[in-house]
Amino acid sequence: MIRVLLVHDARLLRSGLAELLGKARDITATCTPWRSAERAARATRTDVCVADVDERNGESRDLTELMRHTSPPGCRLLVLATAGRPGPLRHAFEADALGFVNKDASPDQLLTAIRQVAAGERFVDPSLALGFLQASQLPLTQRELSVLSLAAEGASVAEIAASLHLTNGTVRNYMSAITRKTGARNRVDAICIAQRSGWL
Amino acid sequence: MIRVLLVHDARLLRSGLAELLGKARDITATCTPWRSAERAARATRTDVCVADVDERNGESRDLTELMRHTSPPGCRLLVLATAGRPGPLRHAFEADALGFVNKDASPDQLLTAIRQVAAGERFVDPSLALGFLQASQLPLTQRELSVLSLAAEGASVAEIAASLHLTNGTVRNYMSAITRKTGARNRVDAICIAQRSGWL
Numbered sequence: 471m472i473r474v475l476l477v478h479d480a481r482l483l484r485s486g487l488a489e490l491l492g493k494a495r496d497i498t499a500t501c502t503p504w505r506s507a508e509r510a511a512r513a514t515r516t517d518v519c520v521a522d523v524d525e526r527n528g529e530s531r532d533l534t535e536l537m538r539h540t541s542p543p544g545c546r547l548l549v550l551a552t553a554g555r556p557g558p559l560r561h562a563f564e565a566d567a568l569g570f571v572n573k574d575a576s577p578d579q580l581l582t583a584i585r586q587v588a589a590g591e592r593f594v595d596p597s598l599a600l601g602f603l604q605a606s607q608l609p610l611t612q613r614e615l616s617v618l619s620l621a622a623e624g625a626s627v628a629e630i631a632a633s634l635h636l637t638n639g640t641v642r643n644y645m646s647a648i649t650r651k652t653g654a655r656n657r658v659d660a661i662c663i664a665q666r667s668g669w670l
Numbered sequence: 671m672i673r674v675l676l677v678h679d680a681r682l683l684r685s686g687l688a689e690l691l692g693k694a695r696d697i698t699a700t701c702t703p704w705r706s707a708e709r710a711a712r713a714t715r716t717d718v719c720v721a722d723v724d725e726r727n728g729e730s731r732d733l734t735e736l737m738r739h740t741s742p743p744g745c746r747l748l749v750l751a752t753a754g755r756p757g758p759l760r761h762a763f764e765a766d767a768l769g770f771v772n773k774d775a776s777p778d779q780l781l782t783a784i785r786q787v788a789a790g791e792r793f794v795d796p797s798l799a800l801g802f803l804q805a806s807q808l809p810l811t812q813r814e815l816s817v818l819s820l821a822a823e824g825a826s827v828a829e830i831a832a833s834l835h836l837t838n839g840t841v842r843n844y845m846s847a848i849t850r851k852t853g854a855r856n857r858v859d860a861i862c863i864a865q866r867s868g869w870l
Binding site for chain 1: 690
């Protein structure tokens, strides 16, 4: 049996996905929202963790933290992603995701991907290939994207600093670097450029 | 039997939702992405159309157009919405939606809502109530929100004009009104304010 932990914030959507997985005889699925994902990962023995990477992209440590808490430690990560959003894709890559499935894939494709990832093999949805190319050209580091995501949610410099365990000065330096690298007129412009480009 | 047409762009997610609905003996569900929703609405006899209103909020005519094409004409609209996003909620209200279900609801709540809406009764998820109040205080008209949504996606004035069947001058007038009403410094700032406030 492949034990899957399914992480998605909208209960209706994660229940639906769990229902799809439940039809496969070789898979048992447990599902959880992000806020209790680490606890669930510790409490449940998991072979493959399936997470919607479009959510929570602001908190770049989340996926890595989540995987650190999975039991047993060898658990694999498979992410559900959207074409045209290179930011979350790179985030997943940096968290050592082994599987990348398009949210527009068929249920059968998801099952195939889960089985492949459970066997330790990489799975990349061909329709996400362009996103990987875009991700490789993304001008901002993951840390800069985390700072910018929090700014986009309306957080102040002090709030961003507290959230990412940085000093206010360091956050300001990141914001200057972001504005410069994106060629933005100011911070607000940088946020818009990043959102339009699918980086956040 | 209640005939449900389920509209969601991500195939995995709509398949999962269809699977949930399929477990109820009094419901049959057909599902479709937005791009073929009108065709599906014409081709399939539908009692309740269930649509994820967080998607496609830029094109404000979509929900109304969709309902105009449903067969039979008396079909009811139930939307899946997110708390804290008053924009899509108002859009659904203006498209005469009868049901409003939180995406974080349980599968049973969705089934209850579908049965109630199919019987011609209104269903409003209590957890969305605050969003309605916020929607009533939203300073922009639905038309202004459509213009701003397209601008947020990176469309030029000419592209927005073509998409909404307006002249370039009218679009510029809308943009000025939007900037003034939101107290924004400029167009880019207005987009950020709107995204942070959950209007788009």
